[in-house]
Amino acid sequence: MSLLEETVAWFSEPAQWSGATGIPWRLAQHIGYTALAVAAAALVAVPLGLYIGHTGRWRNLAVLSTGALRALPTLGLLTLLALQLGIGLSAPIIALAVLCVPPLLAGIYSGLEAVDPATVDAARAQGMTEAHVILRVELPLAMPLIIGGLRSAVLQVIATATVAAFIGVGGLGRYIIDGLAVSDTARVLGGAVVVVILALVIDALFAAAQRLSAHFADPATPTKERHA
Amino acid sequence: MNWALTNYERLLDLVWQHTWISGSAIALGFALALPVGWAAYAMKSSPHGAVRQLSGVTVSLSSVLYTIPSLPLFVIMPTILGLGWLNPINVLIALVIYAFAIMVRGVVDALNAVPPSVLDSAAACGFSRGQRAISVTLPLAGPVMLAALRVVSVSTVSLLSIGALVGVSNLGSLFTNGFNRNFPTEILTGVVLTVALALVFDLLLVAAGRLLMPWNSVVSAGGSA
Amino acid sequence: MIEFRSVGKRFADGTRAVSDFSLTVPSHTTTVLVGSSGCGKTTLLRSVNRMVDLTEGKILIDDDDIAARDPVQLRRSIGYVMQHAGLLPHRRVIDNVATVLRLNGVPKAAARQRAAQVLETVGLDASVHRKYPSQLSGGQQQRVGVARALANDPNILLMDEPFGAVDPIVRAELQQEMRRLQQDLKKTIVFVTHDIEEAFALGDQVVILREGGKVAQVGAPAEILARPADEFVARFIGLEHGRRQLRVRDENGRRIVVDEHGRPAGVLE
CATH class of the missing domain: 3.40.50.300 (P-loop containing nucleotide triphosphate hydrolases)
Structure with missing residues (x-):
């Protein structure tokens, strides 16, 4: 049997479609970890990003730490935290959250920064409070870029959650890590294919959301020429 | 610290592995992205609608490549290439794909950022198309390309360590090994060395940028009047 | 012609x-x-x-x-001067002026020598030679633009x-x-x-x-x-609004030129 046939055969086994090692449950785990990590990161990134984007303070610090975090090897962070915090969900979730703060933060502050200062000034001149300015002017206008940041953050976490199987958590990465351990190539490839499909689907959903939000932020988006 | 000193030979070997694999991936990714990105940029101003669309498709396809998670790509690569599982070329080519994916967009953005007025004035001075591309467009796109290349460089060095999971030896091997042996010092050493390597690459790129694009670091007179 | x-x-x-x-x-x-x-x-x-x-x-x-x-x-x-000078931002002033000469095959040293002459003609001294266009004021940049157009003596x-x-x-x-x-x-x-x-x-x-x-x-x-x-x-x-219909008026012993609305436009010598 060729590898392709073996992989197809792996997908058609009934065991893959039910129970704690089946694709549906592992997929749910994977999405669950991702949601948890992104939510945890958002708790830090949203207020911080709004503060930096709105006031322009601490900007250099944010840029610098974003760059530095990008250099941090994900596998190194995962294994180190796992050894420090022990087996369980806290180590991988913290690691995943840390890694997705930079893209989230960058999306928010650069989104707010990209809003025309004249528009913000005009809003203030009409008597809006700072909270109004953020909620009614800056956030809606920055939404496409914020969703762009969320998009890279989520994709980053989906990829890293796969790697996290190495430190013993569930999710789709299990197929790859376990398959590698016992040289079961069909399982490895099967798992890889599911992760890739998940990533592509999520990416497509975010692309649609980004387009939609761009339309809300500026209903004239398709004919953007007139702003140039 | 003691552990690092007693194991410096192995560490040196891993640093070397990490350097050549990520270094070649960055260089190859850039070398491939430059012509492709340039073609996409050139197609964008084509009089034919179909060609203009092809330009957009090229950029979107390359960014889709970037959304493929790394570990799956690392394990799919041996099957596609037909090489042995432990061959570092698998990981190298996967990294080239990522570098290419980021860089194509970087090249297109860089070329788009070249002021049309400067290109226009160069044409009016009598630069031929070829001369203008080489001695005006390319250098002026340099700063933005460099910025993209720095992102590529940092993320490539970091991504490579995941290759240790498929058995390709590099600084990431310190993470897998340290985890299996329950030995944080080894992991920490790996983290420090990986970040340091990324920093060295970055400094080299910045230095090359200063050397090749001296005009980019001068302080401007300010004011347009 | x-x-x-x-x-x-x-x-x-x-x-x-x-x-x-x-x-x-x-x-x-x-x-x-x-x-x-x-x-x-x-x-x-x-x-x-x-x-x-x-x-x-x-x-x-x-x-x-x-x-x-x-x-x-x-x-x-043909010399060409445009708005915003259109200088090449990555080349020093002297090389910007030498551009067309170089394109016409003049050796580098000779081209720079000629460029220095033309820069002097447009009122810029040697202190600007090694600068990049962004380091000059708008007026200076425009002078460099004129010098570049004149360099080849078109x-x-x-x-x-x-x-x-x-x-x-x-x-x-x-x-x-x-x-x-x-x-x-x-x-x-x-x-x-x-x-x-x-x-x-x-x-x-x-x-x-x-x-x-x-x-x-x-x-x-x-x-x-x-x-x-x-x-x-x-x-x-501008004839319509009377801006150019000037008259002379005596103002404390000097002859002032004023427009239709009596707004001063200059002094008659």
Whole structure:
């Protein structure tokens, strides 16, 4: 049997479609970890990003730490935290959250920064409070870029959650890590294919959301020429 | 610290592995992205609608490549290439794909950022198309390309360590090994060395940028009047 | 001498910039094309060095049809100055000025030597040679732009709103400098502007254009002022609002020139 046939055969086994090692449950785990990590990161990134984007303070610090975090090897962070915090969900979730703060933060502050200062000034001149300015002017206008940041953050976490199987958590990465351990190539490839499909689907959903939000932020988006 | 000193030979070997694999991936990714990105940029101003669309498709396809998670790509690569599982070329080519994916967009953005007025004035001075591309467009796109290349460089060095999971030896091997042996010092050493390597690459790129694009670091007179 | 013969240009998207435009630009004089935006003046200018290719008619330079010339070679033989100078930001001032010479195959050292001379002619000393364009003021950049156009000693100089982006004081300075330069150099200059004051200040021959590149009036500034061809010209040159109907008034023993509304315009010596 060729590898392709073996992989197809792996997908058609009934065991893959039910129970704690089946694709549906592992997929749910994977999405669950991702949601948890992104939510945890958002708790830090949203207020911080709004503060930096709105006031322009601490900007250099944010840029610098974003760059530095990008250099941090994900596998190194995962294994180190796992050894420090022990087996369980806290180590991988913290690691995943840390890694997705930079893209989230960058999306928010650069989104707010990209809003025309004249528009913000005009809003203030009409008597809006700072909270109004953020909620009614800056956030809606920055939404496409914020969703762009969320998009890279989520994709980053989906990829890293796969790697996290190495430190013993569930999710789709299990197929790859376990398959590698016992040289079961069909399982490895099967798992890889599911992760890739998940990533592509999520990416497509975010692309649609980004387009939609761009339309809300500026209903004239398709004919953007007139702003140039 | 003691552990690092007693194991410096192995560490040196891993640093070397990490350097050549990520270094070649960055260089190859850039070398491939430059012509492709340039073609996409050139197609964008084509009089034919179909060609203009092809330009957009090229950029979107390359960014889709970037959304493929790394570990799956690392394990799919041996099957596609037909090489042995432990061959570092698998990981190298996967990294080239990522570098290419980021860089194509970087090249297109860089070329788009070249002021049309400067290109226009160069044409009016009598630069031929070829001369203008080489001695005006390319250098002026340099700063933005460099910025993209720095992102590529940092993320490539970091991504490579995941290759240790498929058995390709590099600084990431310190993470897998340290985890299996329950030995944080080894992991920490790996983290420090990986970040340091990324920093060295970055400094080299910045230095090359200063050397090749001296005009980019001068302080401007300010004011347009 | 440059001759426009029934020149027309329609762009690929169907918009018509110019139709049936004819004009003779005498050698060694300055001809200013002036008109509001959209009158086709820049299109006309850019068709002289084939930055724009005509769809109708032809342009002759000293009786040779430029359509037969290689565009790149043609451009190297004609000086071109544009708004915002259009300098190459990645090259030092001296090398910006030497650009066309280098393109024409002049060795680097000789090209730089010549560039230094021309820079001096436009009033810039050696201290700017090693600088990059972004390190100069707008007025200085514009001078470098003029120097670059003159470096190759071309017979023809095309200037596209060259002083449009500098402040009024610097603009007046540059205009004065232009007049001085032209007295010495006697180039054939085609100059485009939307500013009628600038047109009158610099042009030996002024061409007032309406929309679509149609000539409203051609003549020396004094002729146009004395006998505007029609109401459009009169309005364009500012006769209508009385800005140019000047009277002399005595003010504490000095003779002050005032306009129709009594606003002071100058002092009569």
